Amino acid sequence: MRRARRRAAPCGPRPLILSEPSSLFLPVESSVIVPSEPSAGRRTEPLGRTAARGAAVTMTGQLARIVLQFGSVVVLARLIAPAEFGLFTMVMAVVGVSEIVRDFGLSNAAIQARELSTAQRDQLFWVNTALGTALAALAVASAPLVALVFGRPELAPLVVGVAATFALNGAQTQHRANLNRELRFTALTVIDVAAPLVGIVVAIVVALAGGGAWALVAQTVAVAAAGLVLVVPVGGWLPGRPRRGVPLGGFYRFGWNLVATQLINYVAKNADNIVIGIRLGPAQLGLYSRAFQLLMNPLQQVRAPFSRVAIPVLSRLQDDRARFDDYLVRAQIVMGYTIVPALAFVGGASVPLVTVLLGAAWLESAPVLTFFAIAGAFSTLAYVAYWAFVTQGLTGPLLRFTLVTAALKIVCVLAGLPWGIVGVAAGYAVEPLLSWPLAIWWLSRSAPTPVARLTAGAGRLGAIAVAAGAAAWGATIALADASAWLQIPAAALSTAVVYLVAAIVPVVRRDLSELVTVVRLVFLSGRGRGRGMATERTSLGREPGHDQEPGHDQEHGAR
Helix, strand or coil, rough: HHHHEEEECCCCCCCCCCCCCCCCCCCCCCCEEEEEECCCEEEEEHHHHHHHHHHHEEEEEHHHHHHHHHHHHHHHCCCCCHHHHHHHHHHHHCCCCCHHHHCHHHHHHHHHHHCCCCHHHHHHHHHHHHHHHHHHHHHHHHHHHHHHHCCCCCCCHHHHHHHHHHHHHHHHHHHHHHHHHEEEHHHHHHHHHHHHHHHHHHHHHHCCCCCHHHHHHHHHHHHHHHHHHHHHHHHCCCCCCCCCCCCCCHHHHHHHHHHHHHHHHHHHEEEEEEHHHHCCCCHHHHHHHHHHHHHHHHHHHHHHHHHHHHHHHHHHHHHCCCHHHHHHHHHHHHHHHHHHHHHHHHHCCCHHHHHHHHHHHHHHHHHHEEEEEEEEHHHHCCCCHHHHHCCCCHHHHHHHHHHHHHHHHHHHHHHHHHHHHHHHHHHHHEEEEEEHHHHHHHHHHHCCCCCHHHHHHHHHHHHHHHHHHHHHHHHHHHHCCCCCCHHHHHHHHHHHHHHHHHHHCHHHHHHHHHHHHHHHHHHHHHCCCCCHHHHHHHHHCCCCCCCCCCCHHHCCCCC
């Protein structure tokens, strides 16, 4: 089976020289060959240190993006009415599917390929650009139909407004994939912060002028345009002319399975928006989507660095079973103890958080936020299964698994609809709760998988999170008559106390020791940046990143 997968991997006649991808989770003593300038030969440095440095850069950028996103959510919630947010969400729930088709899985195919020739890279650029342009034209043509589906004539011009995004993103797809393949973390981090910043400024200006939903349209187009303007000069290459006969069959096969998986996922993940928009109207959809924006989009920014490092690294480790399995287990532990505690806090303290961040007018979103926190915790734990599917070339099994979970998602959302947006959010949370163990089982049927270790780790993480969330909720109830500004720190303290008490258990202490090791690597990489500048100019002077999200959790369109 492994040989068959190796032959199926996209490859080309003129391979690019790539540096070994690095990871937080690999041993410090491992070494990586880092390509230097043509005249400088090669250098070696500890793989763990290289990985930690890249992760430190990426995490810094992600933190900046989270701050920007939170700021925009708080400000725009006070400038734009819930119904206007609902209109924009309706538009993106339908036409946002074009973002998946525009990529066609070819960015991940290029990143995952063992070899990629210059001709293949150029041809992939033209394929993605053509797809993006065609989809922009299709979006314009379909605008009246979108308005008809929702019974809202005002949606048609909004659809036309966002159409340019697909062409702009199509033109930058392979530029971003190339930066990711070359592990140029800093370059992509700068772009990923600068482009959203431009979009937020544009949105605020238009919103202050009374633009309503058009502020969100302008933000979407501005982010895409800024990203293209920045990524082309940073990437340092211009594609050649389209050529016939360039071998892309392996890329298309990989991309087809992946894009089919993502399309199914998209329909499932936006079923809630579509159903709420049609049945409950734009105001309720606005409340629902703001809760999603408040938590799930920042959560995606937090999780992106892990995927950014994991996918290229696991692609290189697929022939080393022991290290591959150790990576998966360690990655789950690190993600679980850095992300899930925050979600437990948010789930327990949703009422004061919504009051402070969005305002009293949005309090109906509080229970929705709680269920999104639960969904976020289980979808975070499921990341490792997605990484294993993709990096071992198991896109066929991944597609079949996604068909099952997509159907499950739609059933859960529809089951909750009679109870309004809270019921829909509850259904949204139930699906990942059921899908995580199913993902591990499905993966184990296709490739050797450390099922017992992954399950035990998830069990510990889940048990502590439930206790922590309950403690946070209890703190807000005990201080129900107090200000939200007092309830929030009380809930945070209660969450922290639960995790401190859990550290008494030896196995939890071992988990936390793994986390401390990773944090120390990141810290030391930051302190060693001056000493490593020569190496960074060769490896990170063109540095890694592209948050190609797990297909089962990729947030397109309204997400």
